[in-house]
Amino acid sequence: MNTVFQHKLLTTLALVIVVTACSDGNGNRGGAVDDSVMIAQGREIFRHDTFGDEAFWSDTLRMHEVIANAVDPVTALSVGLKVDVEALPEELVADLADGKVELENPATTIALLKLDAVVGLKGTVATVGGVDTLTRVGITCALCHSTVDDSFAPGIGKRLDGWANRDLDPGAIIALSPALPAQTRAVYKSWGPGKYDARFNLDGLNGAHVIPPAYGLHGIDRITSTGDGDDIAYWNRYVAVTQMGGQGSFYDERTGVNITNGSEDLVSSKLPALQAYQLSLEPPTPPPGSFDADAAARGKAVFEGAGQCASCHSGERYTDANQRLHQPGEVVSEPEPDGAPSWAARSATQLYRTAPLEGIWQHPPYFHNGSAATLDAVVETYNSRKQLGLNAAQKADLVEFLKSL
Ligand code: HEC
Numbered sequence: 001m002n003t004v005f006q007h008k009l010l011t012t013l014a015l016v017i018v019v020t021a022c023s024d025g026n027g028n029r030g031g032a033v034d035d036s037v038m039i040a041q042g043r044e045i046f047r048h049d050t051f052g053d054e055a056f057w058s059d060t061l062r063m064h065e066v067i068a069n070a071v072d073p074v075t076a077l078s079v080g081l082k083v084d085v086e087a088l089p090e091e092l093v094a095d096l097a098d099g100k101v102e103l104e105n106p107a108t109t110i111a112l113l114k115l116d117a118v119v120g121l122k123g124t125v126a127t128v129g130g131v132d133t134l135t136r137v138g139i140t141c142a143l144c145h146s147t148v149d150d151s152f153a154p155g156i157g158k159r160l161d162g163w164a165n166r167d168l169d170p171g172a173i174i175a176l177s178p179a180l181p182a183q184t185r186a187v188y189k190s191w192g193p194g195k196y197d198a199r200f201n202l203d204g205l206n207g208a209h210v211i212p213p214a215y216g217l218h219g220i221d222r223i224t225s226t227g228d229g230d231d232i233a234y235w236n237r238y239v240a241v242t243q244m245g246g247q248g249s250f251y252d253e254r255t256g257v258n259i260t261n262g263s264e265d266l267v268s269s270k271l272p273a274l275q276a277y278q279l280s281l282e283p284p285t286p287p288p289g290s291f292d293a294d295a296a297a298r299g300k301a302v303f304e305g306a307g308q309c310a311s312c313h314s315g316e317r318y319t320d321a322n323q324r325l326h327q328p329g330e331v332v333s334e335p336e337p338d339g340a341p342s343w344a345a346r347s348a349t350q351l352y353r354t355a356p357l358e359g360i361w362q363h364p365p366y367f368h369n370g371s372a373a374t375l376d377a378v379v380e381t382y383n384s385r386k387q388l389g390l391n392a393a394q395k396a397d398l399v400e401f402l403k404s405l
């Protein structure tokens with residue numbers, strides 16, 4: 001048996017066990033997976049595990065040197081990195097509040113990394129000649145799929161796992177690496193905040209995708225905007241190995257992507273718990289007073305009637321993903337902006353999954369390419385592209401309904 005197949009088999013077996021143990025069979029909001037030990041393990045992995053990707057971020061990209069030389073906390077916050085206030089000792093929180101912490105000194109970033117307080121960045125700090133020195137750095141899932149509630153200051157607060165970090169500029173961060181040729185660096189710099197192209201390093205094409213939330217996926221059997229995987233673990237293996245540089249293997253015969261990093265597998269055994277954690281993350285409810293309830297009720301009728309939205313956005317999670325995927329021609333977000341290549345054409349299915357809509361108020365911009373800045377823009381796009389003929393009142397009501405999900 002080859003090793004890739006073995007991994008697949010083991011993961012599949014493990015997943016069968018998780019799914020059997022956890023599924024409540026209805027996928028309701030609040031119908032969370034009931035396996036607290038597994039979920040707690042998955043949370044640790046989601047937040048803190050690098051899968052050994054220091055081999056890529058440090059040994060290849062030399063990011064630990066970049067951070068030590070040039071990334072003070074002000075710079076870190078400006079590229080969207082977040083600080084977990086709960087990881088900071090009380091004294092430091094008090095000093096921060098009193099303005100006594102040097103925020104323009106990279107040594108402060110290293111101190112924060114030593115405390116494991118920078119969301120999604122994991123540093124190894126050793127004492128060299130009496131000085132704290134960053135010797136290696138790696139990234140975790142939380143880098144892109146967690147943010148903080150800004151309860152202490154902008155960019156500093158309590159973790160919100162599963163919320164996409166739409167302030168994060170992963171391309172700008174990677175472009176800081178001295179190991180990259182200028183042409184590659186230019187592509188990374190072209191993406192902007194909240195976006196990442198999880199295929200560029202494999203197919204060489206450029207068209208960044210918004211970082212999506214990792215919540216609200218319980219009950220949905222198609223993962224990613226093109227429905228590439230039947231379960232979350234499929235894509236977690238893809239990202240962990242091919243994007244984060246974790247130690248392990250990924251193979252998909254549909255795309256021909258076949259990558260093995262290192263000789264150890266630090267990914268497979270973690271996938272069941274990691275998946276269980278993500279399945280436990282429910283979408284956030286809209287803040288009180290954030291929408292007009294009467295208008296939303298009228299908007300629901302538009303959604304189900306004149307807008308024809310419910311023909312695809314159906315069921316508990318507002319998606320028909322478990323029944324079918326859609327041709328790019330049916331989807332209003334193609335052609336891609338700025339002449340970028342079709343995202344679907346670069347995927348395994350070449351199709352799009354109807355996006356689930358719960359928590360949609362929370363994560364503009366919309367569509368896989370972020371081409372609609374607001375929910376008004378989404379409705380306007382559907383109205384003109386699908387020639388729905390909705391009047392101003394219907395459009396406004398529909399937006400209020402979307403804000404209520
Ligand atoms: C550098 C940023 C980045 C990192 C790190 C990252 N992701 Fe993602 N993730 C993305 C982007 C961009 C997509 C959208 C891909 C698509 O839909 O084709 C995505 C998609 C997903 C999805 C699919 C969501 C859906 O609606 O189906 C899940 C789940 C997910 N990521 C979980 C993870 C986990 C778990 C990890 C760690 C193993 C991880 N991601 C690491 C950027 C990232």
Ligand code: HEC
Pocket residue numbers: 225303307308309310311312313326330331333352353354355356357360365366367368369378379382383398402
């Ligand atoms: C033919 C099926 C179909 C119909 C009809 C449809 N949608 Fe969609 N919808 C999709 C697909 C597929 C996507 C994902 C597109 C993408 O990722 O670019 C999507 C995405 C969205 C998004 C963005 C989600 C996100 O996470 O960014 C919103 C909001 C939305 N639709 C609302 C509506 C509304 C409102 C209507 C009715 C006016 C509607 N849709 C009609 C299939 C459909």
